[in-house]
Amino acid sequence: MTYSTLRHLGSVIYKRKPIQLTFFLTRKCNSQCPFCFYLSSSPVQGSAELSLGEIEKISRSMGKLLWLAFSGGEIFLRDDLADITRLFYDRNKPSIILFPTNGLLTNVIYEKIETILRYCRKSTIAVKLSIDGTESVHDSLRGKGSFRRTLQTHSRLGTLLGRYGNFELGINTVFCSANQDNMADIIEFVSKMDNINTHTVSLIRGDVPDSTLKDIDITKYHGTIKLLEANLKNGKSGFYRFKGARLKAAQDILQRNLIHETAIQKKQVIPCFAGKLNMVLTESGDVYPCESFSEKLGNVRDSGYNVAKLLNSGNAKKVIRSINKKRCFCTHECYYITNILFNPKRYPMLIKEYLQL
Numbered sequence: 001m002t003y004s005t006l007r008h009l010g011s012v013i014y015k016r017k018p019i020q021l022t023f024f025l026t027r028k029c030n031s032q033c034p035f036c037f038y039l040s041s042s043p044v045q046g047s048a049e050l051s052l053g054e055i056e057k058i059s060r061s062m063g064k065l066l067w068l069a070f071s072g073g074e075i076f077l078r079d080d081l082a083d084i085t086r087l088f089y090d091r092n093k094p095s096i097i098l099f100p101t102n103g104l105l106t107n108v109i110y111e112k113i114e115t116i117l118r119y120c121r122k123s124t125i126a127v128k129l130s131i132d133g134t135e136s137v138h139d140s141l142r143g144k145g146s147f148r149r150t151l152q153t154h155s156r157l158g159t160l161l162g163r164y165g166n167f168e169l170g171i172n173t174v175f176c177s178a179n180q181d182n183m184a185d186i187i188e189f190v191s192k193m194d195n196i197n198t199h200t201v202s203l204i205r206g207d208v209p210d211s212t213l214k215d216i217d218i219t220k221y222h223g224t225i226k227l228l229e230a231n232l233k234n235g236k237s238g239f240y241r242f243k244g245a246r247l248k249a250a251q252d253i254l255q256r257n258l259i260h261e262t263a264i265q266k267k268q269v270i271p272c273f274a275g276k277l278n279m280v281l282t283e284s285g286d287v288y289p290c291e292s293f294s295e296k297l298g299n300v301r302d303s304g305y306n307v308a309k310l311l312n313s314g315n316a317k318k319v320i321r322s323i324n325k326k327r328c329f330c331t332h333e334c335y336y337i338t339n340i341l342f343n344p345k346r347y348p349m350l351i352k353e354y355l356q357l
C-alpha cells in the first residue's frame with residue numbers, strides 16, 4: 001500500500017505549506033537540448049550544489065509531501081540520488097516521487113531506480129523518459145543515437161514493473177516547433193510501446209537556447225492535446241497503476257485544455273497556488289514559488305535550512321501576494337496539478353472528464 005493522497009485533503013481549504021516540491025538537483029547534463037530552459041537560466045556564481053547533509057536539514061524542516069519531483073540537468077548524474085530520495089522518503093513520506101530523465105545512462109538509471117524501489121515501498125516511483133520525436137526528429141534535437149539508447153533504458157526498466165507494484169513508467173515529449181508536425185506519429189509510436197502507462201506532452205517554456213523552437217502553431221498544440229484526450233477516452237492509451245490514476249488522467253485532460261486557454265489569453269485563467277502549495281528548490285539552495293525563476297523567495301543557506309522560516313519572511317510573503325493578484329501567468333504543467341486538484345471550483349469539470357474515462 002502506498003501513502004494515500006487523501007492525507008492532503010486539508011490543503012483544499014488551508015494552503016499553508018508546500019505539498020509539492022520540485023528540486024533541481026544539478027545543472028550538469030549529458031545532453032544539451034536546445035529547448036532546455038534550465039540551460040539558459042543563470043547559475044549562482046561559485047555556489048556549490050547542496051550536500052546530502054544540507055538536504056537532510058531542508059527535508060527535516062518540511063512536512064509531508066504529496067509530490068516530490070526531481071529535475072535538472074540530468075538527475076542521474078548525481079551519485080547520491082538514491083540517498084537524497086531516501087532522506088525525503090523517511091522524513092516527508094511523498095505519495096509520488098517523479099524521476100524525469102533523458103534515459104541515456106541505462107545501467108545507472110536501472111540500478112538507482114531498483115535501489116530506490118527496494119527502499120521506498122510506500123511511495124509511487126514514477127520514471128518519465130524523454131522521447132521528443134520519432135527517431136530522426138528525436139536525434140536531431142537530442143543528439144545522434146540518443147533515441148535508441150532511451151529505448152534500451154525503457155526495455156531494462158520495463159523488467160521492474162512486474163516486481164514492484166509501486167513502479168510507474170511513462171514518456172514525456174516537449175512540444176516545440178521542430179516536432180509539432182511529428183506529434184501524431186510520436187503519439188502513435190508511444191501508444192504501441194510495451195509497459196508505458198502514460199504519455200504526457202509539455203509545451204515548450206521559459207528562455208531556451210534556441211528561441212526559434214518557441215515559434216509554435218498553437219492550433220497544432222490543440223490538435224495534439226485532443227488526440228491525447230481521444231486516446232484516453234477510447235482506451236488506446238492507459239493510465240498509471242496507482243490508486244487515483246483515473247482522476248489524474250481526468251486532471252491531465254482538463255489541465256491541457258486550461259494550458260491551451262492560457263497560451264491564447266496570455267493571462268492566469270485559474271488561480272495559482274505556487275508558493276503556497278508548490279515550491280521550487282535549486283541545486284544551490286535558492287527557493288522560488290515556481291520554475292519561472294523570476295522572483296526568488298530566499299535561499300535556504302541564509303535561513304538555517306528552515307523552509308518554514310524562509311516562507312514566512314517579508315520578501316516571500318510579498319512575492320506570494322503578487323501571485324495572488326494574478327500578476328503572472330505560465331503554461332507549466334506541474335502547477336496545474338495543484339491548481340486543479342486543490343480548487344473546488346474546478347471539480348464539476350474534473351468530475352465530467354472523470355466520468356468519460
Ligand code: SF4
Pocket residue numbers: 268272273274289290291292323328329330331332335
Ligand atoms: S502562474 Fe505560472 S509563473 Fe505565475 S506563479 Fe503560477 S506557476 Fe509561477
